Amino acid sequence: MITTSKIWLITGVSGGLGRALAKEVAQNGDIVFGTLRKPEQLEDFNQLVPGKTFGLELDVNDHHRIPLIITHILDQFGKIDVLVNNAGYGLFGAIEEVSMDEARKQMETNFFGALAMTQSVLPIMRRQKSGRIVQISSIAGIRSSPGLGIYNASKYALEGFSEALSIEAKHLNINVTIVEPGPFRTDWAGSSSVRSEQVINDYDVSSGELIKTINGYSGNQPGDPVKGAQAILKAVESENPPLRLPLGKMAYNGILEKLKSVESNLKLWEEVSINTSFE
DSSP states (O other): OOOSOOOEEOOOSSSHHHHHHHHHHHHTTTTEEESSSSGGGGHHHHTTTTTEEEEEEEOOOOOOOOOOOOOHHHHHHHHHOOEEEOOOEEEEOOOOTSSSHHHHHHHIIIIHHHHHHHHHHHHHHHHHHHEEEEEEGGGGGOOOOOOHHHHHHHHHHHHHHHHHHHHHHHGTTTEEEEEEEESBBBSSTTTTTOOSSSOOOGGGIIIHHHHHHHTTTTOOOOOOOHHHHHHHHHHHSSOOOOOEEEEEEHHHHHHHHHHHHHHHHHHHTTTHHHSSSOO
């Protein structure tokens, strides 16, 4: 089918920012394929904006199913204009508390899932000589916090390959935008988060305190998912989309604080750092 509408593929649209973005995009006139892990969720998404939103069953960790999803979209519309890697969850726990199995599961979903999806759409976008890839990262992808170390690692990894990709694919008219939300009113701190099985009391005043704070404001975060979705849509439609798009005052100010901290550290140790060359 030939259409002038953009074809979007958004992972993780059962709620939160992913669902808000899907609705905003569809109401804007584009077509959205959204992935959901449970088959009973599909029809509800189909009815979000009837005729514009289409649910697809997929766990991003099932890499062998991704080509089937891609083929299904191409058979109908022959193109994919925008990929949004939104599926993910938060793992809470101090570094010592988190097991290797818990850490691997976090990386599988937040990093390898996004990498597999990205690699699957790149051949299509290369043929089209056009495409937009939106990676839903976090303020945690650029600034670390106690109790979120492994989640930080998964988002740092996402940002690392995405920044490289933005350079590799720029000449092919494929643009990458890394979205870095602060706290938004979603289920991220609730049902979309996991606490490490092991809890060590010695970390109560550092990791434990922050985890308690995050869990305490779940459902009352300052960020509005609808406004966040509108900001992402604006970036995607821009002729010059940003590489990084912080969402919310906390994310914006947090990144500025991180940059100032890095600059201060560099200046303090400048002489030691640069005096390492052969004479």
